[in-house]
Amino acid sequence: MKAKLVFNDLSITPAKTESEARKWFTEMITAVADLIKNGICTTEINSNINLDDFLLTDDYGFIEWKNDDKVNRDTRLLALRLLTRKPVQASLQALEDDFARSEFKLKEYPNIESTALGVALLHDGIVVSLPSKRLWCQSHIEIIQRLYNENLENPEETFFRVRQVSRPNHVDIVIRDWRRSLSQHIKSASELVMQWTSAFPNLDMCEEYEQKMLPHLHGTTLKSVLDKLWKLDETCELWKKTKEQEPTYYSMSANPESPGTMNIKELAEMRLSSCPYQGLQHFKMHCRIQATNAIKLRGQP
Structure with a gap:
């Protein structure tokens, strides 16, 4: 759009x-x-x-x-x-x-x-x-x-x-401001997928979980997801501009991954991502979106 x-x-x-x-x-x-x-x-x-x-x-x-x-x-x-x-x-x-x-x-x-x-x-x-x-x-x-x-x-x-x-x-x-308004006008999961790159340019859609998430994104859950996606995108935008090695600003809550998860090689490798100005790193934090269903989005590395 x-x-x-x-x-x-x-x-x-x-x-x-x-x-x-x-x-x-x-x-x-x-x-x-x-x-x-x-x-x-x-x-x-x-x-x-x-x-x-x-x-x-x-x-x-x-x-x-x-x-x-x-x-x-x-x-x-x-x-x-x-x-x-x-x-x-x-x-x-x-x-x-x-x-x-x-x-x-x-x-x-x-x-x-x-x-x-x-x-x-x-x-x-x-x-x-x-x-x-x-x-x-x-x-x-x-x-x-x-x-x-x-x-x-x-x-x-x-x-x-x-x-x-x-x-x-x-x-x-x-x-x-325009992107924020665009995200607030998304009314369905299919529209979220269609408008993703315009509304959340700093985030990549995880295709592996796309089909798993889509059936749950409606009503209160969809609104919760959109709000958290916006805050996460805002944080990534700040990271790009400040180029900080260890970002300290969060507009959303984030929790550390469990040691049990990070100690399992296969699970840890699933959390690899190329991050702005920081190279390839493991995701060690996550945020939880919880409304009518609990959905995790991978957040800060």
């Missing part, structure tokens, strides 16, 4: 200079490039306007930026691959009814409406903005959805936070 990208047309603001306009485009496209490189999205951006159709100064827009020798060539080549899908709600399909009965407004400026942010919310996607104002220079935007009933009356107001990238430093935060 890939995240939908939605361009925030509210972020189009005149730049004071060509240099400022160049910087805004560069930061935004670099962030998009990082999302694509991480496999989070495709090169398609949902938008109400074509990115080539607006200027940030009297004579400098996206077309000029793509031909600007002062900009990194690889970044410009990536921009040439971007495709705009119009109108912004074109990809909603099954969600069209919710969109048609809704108004989406900025929480900070409730008089300002934004269909683009609403589309990103309904898709559980990612807003792409130019870093032209403070509001567009953060990893989330707070919005209000006013959802009317079938008679277009009695709207219900709900507050939401929509993911946003306008600078490269937003990317890691947004990716983790």
Whole structure:
């Protein structure tokens, strides 16, 4: 599964200079490039306007930026691959009814409406903005959805936070948030298998036990498994970034394997794994997921 990208047309603001306009485009496209490189999205951006159709100064827009020798060539080549899908709600399909009965407004400026942010919310996607104002220079935007009933009356107001990238430093935060949401929306064991690499990129699925586990993953047990998988993936993400020899952080409980298990060569060898920055080692810890059934996941080496 890939995240939908939605361009925030509210972020189009005149730049004071060509240099400022160049910087805004560069930061935004670099962030998009990082999302694509991480496999989070495709090169398609949902938008109400074509990115080539607006200027940030009297004579400098996206077309000029793509031909600007002062900009990194690889970044410009990536921009040439971007495709705009119009109108912004074109990809909603099954969600069209919710969109048609809704108004989406900025929480900070409730008089300002934004269909683009609403589309990103309904898709559980990612807003792409130019870093032209403070509001567009953060990893989330707070919005209000006013959802009317079938008679277009009695709207219900709900507050939401929509993911946003306008600078490269937003990317890691947004990716983790999107993956967390993806894991929370998994409703079945088969969906878990299908979404595994997107939701838990730091974990390998153990094919040997896949069939043994699948029949038990439903209801409370499935939720417990998903929560523990997420925490384990978070821990592995931290290991990769810190490169610690002996990680000390755990967001989940872990218990040592019994000496009886580790003293049996065949059982010990079953716990061999290639770990980030640590080489091939035995798994000596495990976490227990216990809801309606007890299931073990192999954890820290």
